[in-house]
Amino acid sequence: YALLLARTDWDVPKHKGLSLFILPMKQAGIEVRPLVQITGEAHFNEVFLSDATVPDTYLLGGEGNGWRALQTALAYERSIMGDTGRGSRNSRADSLLELAREQGRLDDPAMRHQLASVLAMRELNKLTNARAKAAAAQGTSSSLMSLGKLAMSKILHTEAAVKSQLIGARALLAGPENPVADDVNFLTLNAFFTSIGGGTDQIQRNIIGERVLGLPREPEVDRDIPFRQARRS
Template sequence: MPDVITEVRDWLQQNWDPDLSRAEWLDRVVTAGWAAPSWEPQWFGRGLSGSQSRAVAAEFAKVGAPGSGQDRMNLWAATVHAAGSDDLKSRLLEGFLRGQLRGCLLYSEPGAGSDLAGLRTRAVRDGEDWVVNGQKVWTSFAQKADYGMLIARTDVDVPKHRGLTFFMMPMKQPGVTVRPIHQITGESEFNEVFFDNARVADTNRVGDVNAGWAILQLALGFERAIMGGSARTDRGKGPADGDLRKEGLRDLAIRLGRFDDPVLRQDIARIEGLQAVNRWNLARSKSAANKAERLSVLSLSKIAMSRILHESARVYTDLVGPESMLEGPDNPLGDATTFRALNAYFTSIGGGTDQIQRNIIGEKVLGLPREPDPFYDRPFRELPHDQS
């Protein structure tokens, strides 16, 4: 470990330049193998251990340099690296690591939200391609994405969890229509996506045909790890997000002269306690004995982050007081508080709802029995909602 730390520190000292463009900097990082240090050298890594990779990312963070830790925090690249073919990796990995390719998640559907295995978007084989028809919803950044991680039904004659296949779907093609959804925060990051005879090559398939549910769980594990370890709390529009982005609850309470309030102090302590437990669970997931245990523990982190954000929003609102009802650049503190309160609901839904996470924790962590499902082993074609 000391040799790796010395090496990355020396490299950063010689190469880090905050005046470089992001593209220029990422070119250096990817070329040197620091973007995804735990991956094999042939896939732009250095063959380091997971703990060494995290140590490298920490050294990057110390100097304010972006680009490292993508073996954990770049959802698209991590999924392709973990489960894609060598051909798919050779075509997509470098672009995702360099930020030249952007991705989105094509999972949820209007009729298959919490029960994602009930999805109805179909992919039908046509020679070397698959023809895709259907609809997805709540797709973040679909209007900017080059590829979408698509889960589609490829067999209706087997139970719903078995007839699914996972693809890297090209988004910029005829037959793919993206419609923005206006959000409560005033943004339009989420979208509806419609597929009308859109095509995806079989070489863009991730994993085996009809084995997409396992790939989906892998990708969801990466997503929950990302969401469990971080959360968006700023609006990202300049002056309007200033105070809350820069100050934590404790510092803001001191600045506003409220830190001597015993109830407020207790609320802040409770949130800091949740944050500490979440850090421990993330550490536990990294040392899990197997993938199933790691994915289950990540559900704890994901639901913990949801609770942290909701609790933090409540305390920020109490702390800021009536100003929390105001918005816009003329009211930066109120605007940021309002955004935090509204945006907290995103974490309760994205990456699997809080209710789904509780089911996973109950079954996989606590060992409770599954909820009864009379259609669990029935072919998808026979399910009550299926119209095919």
């Protein structure tokens, strides 16, 4: 199954005429094309719908409430992605401290500073995610989940950079005969998964700016007009 956000009313503003359905994927008229990532995996897809159907009994949240229902689903996805980052394929480079210990760099003041920064970011992110989950338990799709996901993206990229520094020139190697370097490179490339999935880092910054920090919204000239009248290229 998939979640399908569909326009069901063209005579109301853009966010009000959307409905969310559970779409059965095993039917004629649905083509799924995997998108191969830089890691060689395929966790994302292009999906093409040609005369596929979905029963109205598969509607979620009521007609016209699709945007709100989808935001709740995305909030929980961001919560999961903000909690933990994916580990390496072989678990040879998952622990940043263990890798630093193996490389004999724990006594290096500059490296200790970087290690402390990453660990501090992880601890702060745990507190942010706990706060977001507490808000969600009260029935809200907390915008703080965007903050946790954005923070995890930053953490994963920073950790990958530090791990690359730790193994030095070995970061140029790959393959099963170089398991540590292979894992570090995988983690470096896979960090972009969190920067894209569940809404890009740029989208999270918009959400945080508007809903957490209270900054002005970006101009939307078509916000309150019927979608049928909205300008489209």
